[in-house]
Amino acid sequence: MAERHGRMRPPSPLGRRGATLLTIVAAAALAWWALDLSLAQLVPGAGGAQIASEFFAGALRPALTYQGDWIPPGSPPFLVTVLVALGKTLVFAAAAMSLALVFGLPLGVLASDAWWRRRPRWTRTLQVAVRTGIALQRSVHELLWAVIFLAALGLNTFAAVVAIALPYAGTLAKVFSEMLDEAPRNTAEALRSVGARPLEAFLYGLLPRAVPDLAAYAFYRFECSVRSSAVLGFFGYPTLGYHLALSFTNLHYREVWTYLYALIATSVVLEAWSAALRRRLVA
Amino acid sequence: MIAAGTNTKAEVAALRRARPKSPFLRTTAIVIVAFTTYAWFSGEIEVGALFRARRLENLERFVTRDIVPFPLREQGLSVGGAVDWAGGLMREQGWKAMLATLWISVLAIALAGAFALVIMPLASGSLMTREPYLLRDGTRGVEGRAWRALVLATRFGLIFLRAIPEYAWAFVFLAMLGPTAWVAVLALAIHNGGILGRLYGDTVENLEVRPLRSLRMLGATRRQISAVALLPLGLPRMLLYFFYRFETCVREATVLGLLGVISLGYFIQEARARQFYDEMLLLVALGVVIVLIGDLVSYAARAWTRRA
Structure with a gap:
């Protein structure tokens, strides 16, 4: 019972x-x-309410030209400024992402079980070391890396790119290693059984089976890096965040919305692109 | 096999020609390579400038002096001195900041999850049709198109919420509400609400249709289907997503403090402004600790719910 x-x-x-x-x-x-x-703290004070109403009213009529009376002589038309800022945001994101890939892929291979299978036991200490390094890279946010680099080096755009690339390389490496371990192993095993060396089996048998997943995920992370690059502008780099903060402090809320809509449109395009890519690669 | 050896080259070439090709993938690859090359050579990324003498001096001072704990700069290195210094900083700021950061992320992700649960049925294209789960062409006709429009509007609203970075939301809320914790909580909740809403919507769209169809045939309303079928059937997936996003929330909650909300970032920013870089690095290290705690909580929670 x-x-x-x-x-x-x-x-x-x-x-x-x-x-x-x-x-x-x-x-x-x-x-x-x-x-x-x-809940009382959620009700803005008089000044805050004014800002809130003006800001959200601006959502319906984003600016097409500069707001305000005084425009510095020689400035390009407003929409050109927006496009240039968007372009720089994409440039920072692409540079950071390429750097992250260059480091993330080998680290991901070294962190995967697939790579260390059939190798002497003691070599696994290297795998543990790599995994720890990846975790540390990932656990410091890109903005904190940026703050550290600002303190150590001053304002430098390459340092900003590295600040994004460091945690992104960590994340790529972690997810790549998981994908490599989940990739179907039969091709690699078949190659091994006809005499391929481990490296050959890995490169020609296992890696190609994982590449669609890796590529789709890397593209998705590019979407994220565009947002990170935009936010870095709040720290003085010439991306969207810089213009956003400037327009906001000048109380030009309709300009703020133009920048926000530029970012949203980019997100929508990249998301659709990413979905189309995933359909062709993974499904 | 061996006799065919003379033809191998031709065979390989033929196989290569016959491989599946996709113009879309090829174009994507070309665009990516071209744009990345442009990015590095546009002059926007000042690789060389990083290694100018002044910057290197800066770096040397930073590494050899600035980040050494303040009391140790004169006394020389001592473990006791370092422990006292770190203990003092923890008592004054560390514990308080770590706890605030954790609580902000907990409340934010709970609000985001609640919002996503409410919005989820509206984002489900299979529920929001003329006759859910029973018709093949539920989006035809005026009524069908109205339902479709509702789903698309919801989905667009969710994109809107998540495409604006939490940092930008927080920047705006700070001006409206002043420096309360709500600024960080709302910013994180809105951004993650957009993400979870979409993921939850996808989850219930991908559920097995048959049980839902039988419920509908028995006369269940859309609301009843959501409550008794979509929610329990989708819950395992939703909890996974929920805890994944919680990890991100902890990371972002740390950083939102840089704007002036009382989380770890606030004290990091303050230490930076006063050029107390030793304190700054210790606080960044605390950030690492709570991120690891967040990951651990999330991992344990995911393992626990998966075994349910």
């Missing part, structure tokens, strides 16, 4: 998922209390 009970326990009314949901709600309530929040 006891044994039957143990095996055929009726499903508990709550269950693990229910318990998880309850824990989330409780943690949120605790956070509310710990942060000392009140």
Whole structure:
């Protein structure tokens, strides 16, 4: 009887998922209390309300020309400024992403189990070292890398690119290593069985099977790096964030929305592109 | 096989010609290579300037002096001195900042998840048709097109929420609300609400249709289907996404403080402004610690729900 009970326990009314949901709600309530929040703080003061209404009104009529009375002589038309800022945002993102790929792919290979299979045990210490390095790279946000580089080197655009590339290389390496481990192994094993060396089997058998996944994921990360590059502008680099912050402090909210819409449009295009790429590569 | 050896080259060439080709993939590859090359040679990325003498001096001072804990610069290196210094900083700022950062991300992701659950049915193209799960052409006719428009509008709204970086949202909210924790909570909740809403919508669109169809045949309304079928059936997936996004939230909550909200970033920014780079690096290291804590919580929670 006891044994039957143990095996055929009726499903508990709550269950693990229910318990998880309850824990989330409780943690949120605790956070509310710990942060000392009140709903009253959500009502902006007089100045804040003014900003809020003007800002959100600007969403419906983004600026097509500069706002404000004084425009520095010799400035290009507003929409050209927007396009140039967008172009620089993409330039930073592309440079950072290419750097991240150059480092992320070999690190991903070294972090994967697929690479170290059938190699002497002790060489695995290198795998552990690589995985630790990747985790550290990833756990410092790109903006914090940027702040550190600003302190150590001053304002330099290459340093900004490296700041994005460091955590992105870590993330790419982590996900790449997982994808390499999940890639179908039969081709590589077939090559091994007809006498290919491990390196050859890896390069010609395993890697090609994983490439579609790797490429699709790398493109998705490019989307993310565009947003990161835009935000770096808040620190003085000439990307979208710089212009956004400048227009916002000058109270030119309609200009802010033009920059935001430029970013949103880029996101939409890249997302559609990414989806089309994924359909052709992965499905 | 060996007799065919003379032809191998030709055979390989023929195989190569017959391989599947996609103009779309080829164009994408060309665009990527061309634009990346342009990016590096546009003059925008000042690789050379990084190695100018003044910058290198800067770097040397930073590494050999600035980041050495302040009391150790005169006394010389001592473990006790370093521990005292770090302990003092932890008491004054460290613990408080770490906890605030964690609580901000917890509340933000909970709000984002709640929002995504509410918006999820509206983002599901298979539920929002003339006659969900029963018709093949549920988006035909005036009514069908109206339903389709509703889904597209919801999906566009979600893109709008997530395409604006949380940092930009926080920048705007800071001006409106002043420096309360709400600024970071709202910014993270809005951005992640957009992401989770889309992921949850995709999840319920990809559910097995048959149980949903039978519910509909028994006369269940869209709301009833959402509550008794979409939610429980999609929940495992949704919880996975939820905890993945929680990891990102912890990272971003740290950084939003740079704007002036009381999280770790605030103290990092303050230390930078005062050029106390030793303190700055210790606080960045605390950021690493809470990111690792967040990843660990997320990993444990995902393992726990997966076994359910």
